[in-house]
Amino acid sequence: xxxxxxxxxxxxxxxxxxxxxxxxxxxxxxxxxxxxxxxxxxxxxxxxxxxxxxxxxxxxxxxxxxxxxxxxxxxxxxxxxxxxxxxxxxxxxxxxxxxxxxxxxxxxxxxxxxxxxxxxxxxxxxxxxxxxxxxxxxxxxxxxxxxxxxxxxxxxxxxxxxxxxxxxxxxxxxxxxxxxxxxxxxxxxxxxxxxxxxxxxxxxxxxxxxxxxxxxxxxxxxxxxxxxxxxxxxxxxxxxxxxxxxxxxxxxxxxxxxxxxxxxxxxxxxxxxxxxxxxxxxxxxxxxxxxxxxxxxxxxxxxxxxxxxxxxxxxxxxxxxxxxxxxxxxxxxxxxxxxxxxxxxxxxxxxxxxxxxxxxxxxxxxxxxxxxxxxxxxxxxxxxxxxxxxxxxxxxxxxxxxxxxxxxxxxxxxxxxxxxxxxxxxxxxxxxxxxxxxxxxxxxxxxxxxxxxxxxxxxxxxxxxxxxxxxxxxxxxxxxxxxxxxxxxxxxxxxxxxxxxxxxxxxxxxxxxxxxxxxxxxxxxxxxxxxxxxxxxxxxxxxxxxxxxxxxxxxxxxxxxxxxxxxxxxxxxxxxxxxxxxxxxxxxxxxxxxxxxxxxxxxxxxxxxxxxxxxxxxxxxxxxxxxxxxxxxxxxx
Numbered sequence: 017x018x019x020x021x022x023x024x025x026x027x028x029x030x031x032x033x034x035x036x037x038x039x040x041x042x043x044x045x046x047x048x049x050x051x052x053x054x055x056x057x058x059x060x061x062x063x064x065x066x067x068x069x070x071x072x073x074x075x076x077x078x079x080x081x082x083x084x085x086x087x088x089x090x091x092x093x094x095x096x097x098x099x100x101x102x103x104x105x106x107x108x109x110x111x112x113x114x115x116x117x118x119x120x121x122x123x124x125x126x127x128x129x130x131x132x133x134x135x136x137x138x139x140x141x142x143x144x145x146x147x148x149x150x151x152x153x154x155x156x157x158x159x160x161x162x163x164x165x166x167x168x169x170x171x172x173x174x175x176x177x178x179x180x181x182x183x184x185x186x187x188x189x190x191x192x193x194x195x196x197x198x199x200x201x202x203x204x205x206x207x208x209x210x211x212x213x214x215x216x217x218x219x220x221x222x223x224x225x226x227x228x229x230x231x232x233x234x235x236x237x238x239x240x241x242x243x244x245x246x247x248x249x250x251x252x253x254x255x256x257x258x259x260x261x262x263x264x265x266x267x268x269x270x271x272x273x274x275x276x277x278x279x280x281x282x283x284x285x286x287x288x289x290x291x292x293x294x295x296x297x298x299x300x301x302x303x304x305x306x307x308x309x310x311x312x313x314x315x316x317x318x319x320x321x322x323x324x325x326x327x328x329x330x331x332x333x334x335x336x337x338x339x340x341x342x343x344x345x346x347x348x349x350x351x352x353x354x355x356x357x358x359x360x361x362x363x364x365x366x367x368x369x370x371x372x373x374x375x376x377x378x379x380x381x382x383x384x385x386x387x388x389x390x391x392x393x394x395x396x397x398x399x400x401x402x403x404x405x406x407x408x409x410x411x412x413x414x415x416x417x418x419x420x421x422x423x424x425x426x427x428x429x430x431x432x433x434x435x436x437x438x439x440x441x442x443x444x445x446x447x448x449x450x451x452x453x454x455x456x457x458x459x460x461x462x463x464x465x466x467x468x469x470x471x472x473x474x475x476x477x478x479x480x481x482x483x484x485x486x487x488x489x490x491x492x493x494x495x496x497x498x499x500x501x502x503x504x505x506x507x508x509x510x511x512x513x514x515x516x517x518x519x520x521x522x523x524x525x526x527x528x529x530x531x532x533x534x535x536x537x538x539x540x541x542x543x544x545x546x547x548x549x550x551x552x553x554x555x556x557x558x559x560x561x562x563x564x565x566x567x568x569x570x571x572x573x574x575x576x577x578x579x580x581x582x583x584x585x586x587x588x589x590x591x592x593x594x595x596x597x598x599x600x601x602x603x604x605x606x607x608x609x610x611x612x613x614x615x616x617x618x619x620x621x622x623x624x625x626x627x628x629x630x631x632x633x634x635x636x637x638x639x640x641x642x643x644x645x646x647x648x649x650x651x652x653x
Contacts, residue, residue, distance in 0.1 A: 018052040019111035021128050023118045026337035028056035034155045044103035061101040062130050064186050065090035079198055083191045083620040108135045114145040116168050125171050126178035153340040154404045177603035180612050188213050195627055204636030210559050213592055214544045215552050219561050220587030222512055223571045223579040232508035237271035238278040242499035250486040254452035278501045285496045290447030292492040298440045304430035304464035306350035306389050307400035310546040311522045318515035321419050325518055325550035331420045340406050342424050346547040347398035351391045362405040367425040369407035377467050381432035389431050402428045426467050433464035441485050445494050456485045511568040521549050577634040583626050
């Protein structure tokens with residue numbers, strides 16, 4: 017008997033649907049006509065044991081217990097899913113052949129592997145386990161995956177990386193949360209101060225942004241705009257570009273801070289003649305954006321429909337598991353397998369039937385085009401999120417489901433539209449030794465941008481209503497007939513929203529100055545993973561570290577004071593970057609588990625000593641007394 021072990025019931029049922037019928041449905045499994053069985057986990061059936069499982073004394077939080085470092089790691093069956101675990105374990109022992117059908121990522125790999133390992137089967141049987149990678153819930157895709165099974169042992173490095181991540185997060189979260197909570201309570205704080213490798217730097221991002229806004233002092237800056245007339249009598253507006261000699265009067269963004277100097281320049285050139293120094297005319301193209309990964313989809317869903325990251329992920333899971341309308345959503349990839357190109361006809365027709373508002377876009381798509389999205393070399397475990405070849409009546413979807421499906425579908429259709437084409441026209445003029453520049457961008461062809469909602473792209477790439485720049489050549493004379501000094505005010509950075517905080521997490525490298533850390537963060541795609549970012553943001557709200565006002569995300573006083581009490585290295589992304597680099601190296605067989613875990617474990621003593629000298633007195637009187645539930649509050653990242 018072959019036993020297929022899926023990550024969740026919906027996937028298990030989808031797998032069973034393509035296997036021989038008739039089916040016999042059992043309690044937590046489906047037996048198919050040839051005797052093979054499909055069963056499933058319900059997410060993680062096992063979880064890391066709490067500290068008190070290693071020593072009953074750890075049930076009471078005390079500083080002298082720290083650091084808590086297990087010598088032999090323990091797991092236990094989650095109480096709420098114990099029944100399903102027992103079903104899966106029984107079937108594992110009965111099976112002749114096991115197939116791991118966890119989701120195609122680190123978590124999906126370890127989630128099924130750990131159940132197999134915990135079930136106490138022979139080494140031979142465990143090593144004979146096969147792996148099935150399902151990215152797409154369509155029957156055809158599942159059949160194809162079942163026909164291309166691989167040895168599960170090929171994925172040991174992926175599982176080891178996931179194991180190292182989980183244990184490292186446990187060590188860091190348990191020890192730092194207990195220590196900070198005890199120090200906070202000693203200073204008069206009521207409640208638990210949760211610390212995590214990812215959540216704490218994310219909180220630090222918001223706190224630092226809020227402080228930057230509050231301490232921001234607006235300053236005036238000045239632009240010199242002049243009206244230039246050609247020999248043919250045509251006029252156009254040009255802007256002064258200060259020379260290097262003006263640098264002492266400018267800020268870091270090259271904005272002129274001296275009104276006196278700006279007025280002097282205007283007085284010097286007004287009424288004077290000059291020459292055209294250079295003319296540039298460039299015709300440019302912008303290719304369609306790639307299909308979505310999860311973060312890019314969450315960002316657009318937030319901007320377009322004000323959906324938070326967790327809500328978008330939940331909708332995607334429904335579209336993937338229940339409706340089978342999109343491919344695997346927890347993807348960090350924006351590319352597609354070349355084989356998927358052959359399915360474009362059926363996928364686009366399904367889009368037309370499911371999202372009727374896109375029927376015209378499907379009709380106008382040029383399916384002979386092939387964007388750079390189809391690239392096997394760019395794909396590892398997942399591919400981009402795209403519609404499947406399954407169609408469904410729109411009325412069977414909720415409004416939110418329709419909206420998110422349409423986003424995914426539109427992004428896919430863009431791959432079959434020509435580039436957006438535009439022209440850039442620039443005229444450089446010199447008057448009395450000063451350089452004045454006029455720039456204009458005009459749309460030549462909308463291309464893929466024709467698919468964007470009007471309110472989203474109105475005015476993009478063009479200057480609506482502005483007269484075209486004159487047709488001049490270098491050496492032509494111009495006269496400055498008028499001008500003005502335009503005063504503007506510097507503005508503070510904007511508060512984070514769901515969309516911009518997600519973007520900051522994926523693009524965290526821009527918040528880091530260390531070039532090596534920047535490089536790692538770019539390569540590992542930032543803080544957290546596609547699957548965890550939404551949950552981390554939600555966690556910070558639940559723990560009263562963040563609050564939302566309208567669309568804006570603000571740090572609470574508790575969140576601010578916590579960040580202010582911690583060493584900078586705990587609220588900066590550098591440590592996470594270092595970890596992610598090493599975890600990736602483990603998955604690529606370039607580093608061993610022990611090389612990662614040993615220095616991390618040894619470094620806990622140093623970190624505990626450093627935090628022990630921190631001052632938590634600013635948290636006095638804050639927080640609410642809560643029932644301590646370490647299992648739910650200490651292991652999150």
